[in-house]
Amino acid sequence: MFLAIKEIKREKLRYGLIILMIFLISYLIFILSSLAVGLASENTQAIESWDAKQVVLNKNANVSMSQSLLTKDDLSKTKLTKNEALLGQTPVVAKNSNRPQVSAQFIGVKKDQFIYDDQELIAGRKAKKDREVVVDQAFQTKGYKLGDKLELNGSANKYRIVGFVKNAKINIAPIIYGSLASWRKLRQGMPNIKASAIISRNANYSYNHANSKTYPIAQFIKKLPGYTAQNMTFQLMIGFLFVISLIIIAVFLYILTMQKMHNFAVMRAQGIPSRTLVAATVSQSVILVVVGVIIGLAAMWLTAKVLPAAVPMSFTPQIILSGTCGMLLTGIIGSLIPVRSILKVDPAKAIGE
């Protein structure tokens, strides 16, 4: 540590540039990770808030809730407990003459079931009548107020906003919670439909009658449109950034080590053990990474403060921990590459040069 700190203090510009690069990479990793988690969360917020474990859909709906329709016949053998809820989903465009249009997902629920019970209101109250709805806070951000009336998909019926809820997004679209009866009206022309899905909080729940099929929630989430492709893209970018940081740290430390080989030979001739020189190189890498990551975290924290709420960014403790640990690991691995050269230093090279 002694040698590492002294050298960094003496060669401020050289090591400052390495820190700058580590800072930029870690900042980019934090931004991409926050965006990935933020976007993924907006895909699944509602599902997580329901604590869903299993979902029953029409087996011909390609695991898509908005495409699924369960009829009276499909649901004829169901036995719903307090852990199951019927749900109807349909995409809608919400209009109000004084507010911007919002593309949303209408979710019809029953008042005596858990999805209705568990709604986390941030303003107003729950919907009690068929023409009342509770909407995601995204509507509030767009200027909607309690009491505003919504026209859904151009229908003649108007729905009054009586409450705002948090964590109510599915597939990045804000949710409008209404009744199952309202949902059926929005899907008019479909006789005998009862719901889009049964949501269960019981991991062992299974119902497979007529056209119904039960899917684990992980499979359902994976099949959300664009969800897997989006996550894999982010994971690929973050993975590449870690590889790039590993290469940068390894290359820089290797070049610096090669430049210091004569110094190492002199120190070895003086009897300074190899382990002291190896420890100096590894600790130097750790110091550079820690300083770079701390600056990256500070910059990320500022960015998260400044960015508008519309940007789906979620800077969580898990991101801080995994990003920091990942960078530290790449720093240590990177520093081990020049270690082989240090161990092979011949102290006799210090003589006659």
Next chain:
Amino acid sequence: MAVIELKNVQKVYGTGAAEVQALKQIDFKANEGKVVLIMGPSGAGKSTFLTIAGSLQKPTSGQVYINGEDIANISAKQSNALRLNQIGFVLQAYNLIPFLTVKEQFELVDHVKKQGNLDQAIMDKLLEQLGIAGLINKYPSELSGGQQQRAAIARALYANPKILLADEPTASLDSKNVDEVGQLFKNLAQNYQKAVILVTHDPRLEKYADHIYEMMDGEMIKKQ
């Protein structure tokens, strides 16, 4: 008893047609309080002698004794400890660590050798004698050649070794400085009871030597 003694030491590099006999049947000894000069032209084997005497490499055959102990076949770890505790090197280009101040060069030794280093009072006196007491917070690049040379000597002495090995210590000094450095080595040997071995081709140092060895084509002859 000699502090350092080499008996029948040979060093051969390469094999077959590429074989070079760098040292041939070398016998050498140096005692505490004495300055020994090893002279000879480039390629005579002086550097090879220094690396074997300093336990930086092993001889092909023969014995090397430091304080009566044969070090010819000790492990790398033991060799390391020997260099740290018993041998001080003053290298040709001074070779101070560029990112450490003069004071920090000593602190580096403290980090790996916790005991037996010179205490503060002796060190202060030595730095005063060397004329660099006011330069301990300077980096090597901020010192002149002569000052770097003195700092390198102080660093070599800090671990309080019995033997001081110097490789061409006057290579880049003018005559006035050569006399100062020669006198300095003489004083160090006498006042601090060190065996000082100077490898050089500079005849201006002869007057400070107690013994002189001449090297030529890997052979060593005692001249004085």
